[in-house]
Amino acid sequence: MRTAFTAAFLLLGAGASLSAGLGLLRLPDLFTRMHAATKSQAVGLLLVLIGVGIRFPTIEVLTSLALVALLQIITVPVAAHLVGRAAFRTGHVDRALLHVDELERALEPPGDG
């Protein structure tokens, strides 16, 4: 029973990670790719961690897993934010893919910042 749960979580996690990889290859621009790289990848890792936790439910393993999950959740947004900010400010933006762009307007007057 436990093995079945473990297998299910590991497979789901692998699937989510695979979709993150596919997203990186197939999505059209940097921002949509970052959605794949941050979210699907984080979900994939968390599912794998849950799977491992079910298989080895000892205090040593669980505390390490909790720490990995926590650091992942805290650091991924920071990295994504920095990449997004840098990309936007250096002009790596495909305007054809944007319906509304309120950041460009906000960045325009240089004296205001």
Added chain:
Amino acid sequence: MREFTVRAGRRRAIRLPALVWLTVVWMLLWDRPTVGNLLSGLVLAVLLQLAFPLPPVGPQLRLRPLGLAAFALRAAADLLHSAGPLAWQAAGGRGRAKRNSVIAVPLRTRSDLILTVMAISLSATPGTLVLDVRHSDATLFLHVLGAADDAAVAKARRDVQALERRTVRAFGTRDDLRALAEDRS
């Protein structure tokens, strides 16, 4: 001028929450809690705070159990959800890629902590990505996946404000709650 205020803001001080947090992380790294780990963790936490002073973080974080439970449940659901639509879009290929939007959402609260918690949970929310933050008026700039018309943009804005409400109810101080209530009237 600005540089001066930033540096003056950094004070060498031992803060209890940071002390507890650093010690807990240290003990988690060592697998099992022992007295030796606890003591070495405490020493390390003190040394770290002396070596890398940080500016004080404004008003304190409150933890409101009910709001926190609602916030955590919703965040977990969002995180699981966020893998789904994206997988579909990736599988759909380039041809079907929808247009997206970059929107500005001004927050009603001015707390750095609320801003931080929101930025983290927005990263776990399906279809949103924080691109930039304007600190002066607490405005978040978000990339919203699939927001191809004005209705979708308006909905994204409402979703973010709903998240702000949940965040404030889970972590906000009384001032934050008041800022939220005033806006509604």
